[in-house]
Amino acid sequence: MDLKITKVKTPKELPDDSKLGFGQVFSDHMFNMDYNPEQGWHNARIEPYASIVMDPATMVLHYGQAVFEGLKVYRASNGKIQLFRPDRNMARFNRSARLVCIPEIDEAFILHTLKKLISIDKEWVPRAPETSLYVRPTIVAMDSFLGVRPSNTYRLFIILSPVGAYYPEGFNPVKIWVTDKYVRAVRGGLGEAKTPANYAASLYAAEVATKAGYSQVLWLDAVEQRYIEEVGTMNILFVINGELITPPLGGSILHGITRDSILTLARHWNIPVSERRITIDEVLAFHKDGSLQEIFGSGTAAVISPVSHLAWQDQVLTVGDGRVGPMAQRFYEAITGIQYGRAEDPFGWIVPVD
Numbered sequence: 384m385d386l387k388i389t390k391v392k393t394p395k396e397l398p399d400d401s402k403l404g405f406g407q408v409f410s411d412h413m414f415n416m417d418y419n420p421e422q423g424w425h426n427a428r429i430e431p432y433a434s435i436v437m438d439p440a441t442m443v444l445h446y447g448q449a450v451f452e453g454l455k456v457y458r459a460s461n462g463k464i465q466l467f468r469p470d471r472n473m474a475r476f477n478r479s480a481r482l483v484c485i486p487e488i489d490e491a492f493i494l495h496t497l498k499k500l501i502s503i504d505k506e507w508v509p510r511a512p513e514t515s516l517y518v519r520p521t522i523v524a525m526d527s528f529l530g531v532r533p534s535n536t537y538r539l540f541i542i543l544s545p546v547g548a549y550y551p552e553g554f555n556p557v558k559i560w561v562t563d564k565y566v567r568a569v570r571g572g573l574g575e576a577k578t579p580a581n582y583a584a585s586l587y588a589a590e591v592a593t594k595a596g597y598s599q600v601l602w603l604d605a606v607e608q609r610y611i612e613e614v615g616t617m618n619i620l621f622v623i624n625g626e627l628i629t630p631p632l633g634g635s636i637l638h639g640i641t642r643d644s645i646l647t648l649a650r651h652w653n654i655p656v657s658e659r660r661i662t663i664d665e666v667l668a669f670h671k672d673g674s675l676q677e678i679f680g681s682g683t684a685a686v687i688s689p690v691s692h693l694a695w696q697d698q699v700l701t702v703g704d705g706r707v708g709p710m711a712q713r714f715y716e717a718i719t720g721i722q723y724g725r726a727e728d729p730f731g732w733i734v735p736v737d
């Protein structure tokens with residue numbers, strides 16, 4: 384497929400690398416592509432970042448038929464600009480798309496256009512330590528129609544946002560709130576799709592948690608409300624008696640790429656790993672007998688998010704000594720080391736942009 388490129392006449396002013404937040408500023412260009420049943424995916428173009436004008440009846444605004452992805456571009460210590468396992472994001476993009484009846488994309492072509500977009504906006508990849516350029520590919524339903532059915536037309540776009548260090552004051556543990564009242568997703572539902580419905584479903588519980596002084600919600604399964612699923616918008620891992628335990632990919636949780644990278648590293652380091660269902664009661668029992676050593680979340684934005692406290696019904700548990708555990712620290716350093724080119728890449732995870 385052809386790729387048409389139109390560059391901006393007047394580039395925006397680059398933000399100060401030391402003052403970047405998350406998802407607030409966007410680069411000069413974006414990628415756009417359209418779908419209709421006659422032409423399939425067509426009209427691939429890189430053009431100046433601009434608003435999308437929509438009819439008020441556009442289906443995505445009413446029924447939420449959309450999918451997205453999240454990955455980062457890193458400026459390595461040798462000056463190279465690189466991606467981390469982007470093929471996995473492209474595969475998950477299609478997996479999510481299938482679950483909400485969105486036509487599949489050509490993964491290799493989208494990765495190719497993404498590299499092209501990044502190389503055009505490469506000055507937007509920040510240079511300060513632990514900063515990156517966040518990439519947000521999205522597909523939305525574009526028919527102007529009121530009525531529930533899959534759309535016939537779609538827009539795919541990719542935007543880029545320079546983001547700051549997630550831990551500007553150093554690696555910081557968080558307090559989380561376990562809910563047995565609200566659920567995020569149910570098996571057979573959309574839990575393993577990166578689709579807006581799941582995030583809308585998480586907002587209310589997150590507000591309740593914030594009001595109670597907690598920064599994330601720990602989700603239990605929606606059927607029995609016993610099995611641990613995810614934390615906030617991250618996967619969750621436990622260190623119990625030296626073993627790394629994480630819930631299996633059973634249909635209601637996201638197939639996290641950071642999760643997979645952690646499990647791969649752990650196996651490589653001969654750390655015992657178990658992907659198994661684990662209940663909140665088991666976690667409480669392991670805490671009581673002293674074998675619960677660490678809990679941490681994993682995701683692209685934070686990489687690792689260590690948990691210091693867990694609030695469940697009327698108890699608040701302190702995990703370990705309430706500080707960042709050695710396993711969380713080791714995974715964080717290993718993964719960011721590979722991403723920023725400070726460490727070897729034994730698994731071939733790095734994809735150079737040019």
Ligand SMILES: *Cc1c(COP(=O)(O)O)cnc(C)c1O
Nearest residue numbers: 616617618637639640641682683
């Ligand atoms: C994106 C996401 C994750 C983490 O996936 P990564 O590929 O590691 O970034 C976990 N859970 C949810 C709900 C997510 O949306």
